[in-house]
Amino acid sequence: MERVTLSSKFPLVLPRGSRERVRLRPGMKFTVLDKGGVISLRKVVRGDMSAERALGATARRHGARLVTADTDFKDLPGAVLIR
DSSP: OOOOOOOTTOOOOOOHHHHHHTTOOTTOOEEEEEETTEEEEEEOOTTOHHHHHHHHHHHHHTTOEEEESOGGGTTSTTEEEOO
């Protein structure tokens, strides 16, 4: 387990090892799920609306909120769009 520090402007820098293990690349989009003090990131696959709907349904089923800045989710029921 690696630790990161939240800066005053709120970005987090993910450790290199973690980024490499899950093959993250600059510009990738993520959905943020928060439940019970645990924040999870999930990669967004562009154009895969069924995956987006499944993600929203999973969030609702577990009592979590789907919070994202990705406008692709704006019409997804229960999604909270932040700007």
